[in-house]
Amino acid sequence: MTKNGTRITPEGRPDRGSDFKTSTSLRHGLDRVFVALVFAATLVGLVVLAALLVDVVRDGLPWLSWSFITDFPSSTPTSAGIYPALLGSLWLLGLTALFSVPLGIGAAVYLEEYAADNWLTRLIEVNISNLAGVPSIIYGLLGLGIFVNLLGPITGGPSILSGALTLSLLILPVIIIATREAFRAIPDTVREGGYALGATRWEVIRSHLLPMAIPGALTGTILALSRAIGETAPLIVVGAATYLTFAPDSPLSQYSALPIQIYYWVSQPQEEFKVGLAAAGTVVLIALLILTNSFAIWLRNRYQRRS
Amino acid sequence: MEMERTREERGVSEAENKPGIRKKTPEMSSVAGEPSALGMKIENLSAFYGSFKAVTDVSMDILINKVTAIIGPSGCGKSTFIRCLNRMHEAIPSARTEGCVMLEDQDIYAKEVDPVSIRRRIGMVFQKPNPFSKSIYENVAWGARINGYRGDMDELVERSLRRAALWDEVKDKLKKSGLDLSGGQQQRLCIARTLAVEPDVILMDEPASALDPVSTQKIEDTMADLKQRYTVVIVTHNMQQAARISDYTGFFYIEDMGDPGRLWEFDGTEKMFSNPNRKETEDYVTGRFG
Numbered sequence: 001m002t003k004n005g006t007r008i009t010p011e012g013r014p015d016r017g018s019d020f021k022t023s024t025s026l027r028h029g030l031d032r033v034f035v036a037l038v039f040a041a042t043l044v045g046l047v048v049l050a051a052l053l054v055d056v057v058r059d060g061l062p063w064l065s066w067s068f069i070t071d072f073p074s075s076t077p078t079s080a081g082i083y084p085a086l087l088g089s090l091w092l093l094g095l096t097a098l099f100s101v102p103l104g105i106g107a108a109v110y111l112e113e114y115a116a117d118n119w120l121t122r123l124i125e126v127n128i129s130n131l132a133g134v135p136s137i138i139y140g141l142l143g144l145g146i147f148v149n150l151l152g153p154i155t156g157g158p159s160i161l162s163g164a165l166t167l168s169l170l171i172l173p174v175i176i177i178a179t180r181e182a183f184r185a186i187p188d189t190v191r192e193g194g195y196a197l198g199a200t201r202w203e204v205i206r207s208h209l210l211p212m213a214i215p216g217a218l219t220g221t222i223l224a225l226s227r228a229i230g231e232t233a234p235l236i237v238v239g240a241a242t243y244l245t246f247a248p249d250s251p252l253s254q255y256s257a258l259p260i261q262i263y264y265w266v267s268q269p270q271e272e273f274k275v276g277l278a279a280a281g282t283v284v285l286i287a288l289l290i291l292t293n294s295f296a297i298w299l300r301n302r303y304q305r306r307s
Numbered sequence: 308m309e310m311e312r313t314r315e316e317r318g319v320s321e322a323e324n325k326p327g328i329r330k331k332t333p334e335m336s337s338v339a340g341e342p343s344a345l346g347m348k349i350e351n352l353s354a355f356y357g358s359f360k361a362v363t364d365v366s367m368d369i370l371i372n373k374v375t376a377i378i379g380p381s382g383c384g385k386s387t388f389i390r391c392l393n394r395m396h397e398a399i400p401s402a403r404t405e406g407c408v409m410l411e412d413q414d415i416y417a418k419e420v421d422p423v424s425i426r427r428r429i430g431m432v433f434q435k436p437n438p439f440s441k442s443i444y445e446n447v448a449w450g451a452r453i454n455g456y457r458g459d460m461d462e463l464v465e466r467s468l469r470r471a472a473l474w475d476e477v478k479d480k481l482k483k484s485g486l487d488l489s490g491g492q493q494q495r496l497c498i499a500r501t502l503a504v505e506p507d508v509i510l511m512d513e514p515a516s517a518l519d520p521v522s523t524q525k526i527e528d529t530m531a532d533l534k535q536r537y538t539v540v541i542v543t544h545n546m547q548q549a550a551r552i553s554d555y556t557g558f559f560y561i562e563d564m565g566d567p568g569r570l571w572e573f574d575g576t577e578k579m580f581s582n583p584n585r586k587e588t589e590d591y592v593t594g595r596f597g
Contacts (some may be wrong), residue, residue: 195449198427
């Protein structure tokens, strides 16, 4: 009821229009403002990233050449190259994936499909979540103590193997968590269908659950390995070299890595190192990241298409 | 409320009385791939979720080569009960059972019995069709393969699909994904894969409740063929369906909320639907509640 009583339209129906505000332009206006705000929020991230890339490419492109990639570091900027660092990063990437992926997926399968829901399992889960947030330099110290010193005779001290093992520990929690989520997303009806045919748990996991979980698990693994490529602090602690005159040729040899080389150059006084070569190294690192991510996305899409 | 009744009371004739005479021997099942059926005997079965008792003190005979229907209002433990018959119930954490379920002369809950092998002999079709995300051929073949089938797989797949009344519709597209089929076809695919492992008993938990009437009809038609070779237990919400296809019917009921479900009455289907002994049964089958 309005304060003037109910009005009647020309057709004789009660006119309730006056109970509601007819103008919606303010509401639409607010709606548009909100859309603009969230769009701006998206843009901020993208613009900053683009600016960074443009800056780095602009500074580094003059220094980027085939000899840059195949040369060894040197005190003369024009003959300095990134070869041992690039190789070291590739070695680290391969070995880290080799250790962390099977361990991570295996642990996730155990926790998700086999472990009973008791206090011990919950304790393990809480610990893994915490470990995912531990600063990487702590892992570096852990790696120094265990892999470089304690297991020195086996790992060869400050070798690629120690570095890879340290990085594996670092990214293991992330892989476990991502894989567990992938398994959790599979509805129980799939498991029931398998068990009802007289299959063991492993048969159901192997034939049905793993193929369905691989896309999600791979995504988490991609992210984790990308983080590993860019890690600097833990590698410095476990003894990656900043100036290497030979290329690593075995898991037990000394090594360098792209982020470390970039860090070393940035801390040089000369402009050529600090700006030019460091930027060129960054471009190579970004290219490696894009390659790794693209490969994993391709793998994930391939599995998704099949299932 | 004791369920003590003589066979005469239950209206079962003497001839049908004998639970499966045939004992399933290893030689039998490998000869010509002909499945054999067995009967089951349930004694004082109770099922729990943690400390909550969902089903209490059920005793009944599942006769060989017959279709036994389990009916009753929602929430009275029918699905829980049927899952106890192939030890799927205990797959749920903190779930357990008490009592005895005999497959022929063997207590399936005995300590030395492997639940995995029981689930092969007592197969299950679920309410919502859940084919694997694999090809139609692989859906049917997988169960047989992991159970060590050494015969001609193509022949087994065709035979199972035929018995599930699905062969004609899919024979040209066996490589297509099982998920590409319609709901009714998916359910028949699930029936086919259950048949492929040559069970003794087939349990069906409301197999047609998620399907359209045409698919439901096809599944019911299949049932009549299935019981010639297998023993079938079907939980159904659809009373007319129970009356149409079953030989025996068990009525589950709960008196008050929070009570465990119990077997209120069990008899030949004709008697259950025309002249049941107990009032609640009559009320339910005539639709006075449900």
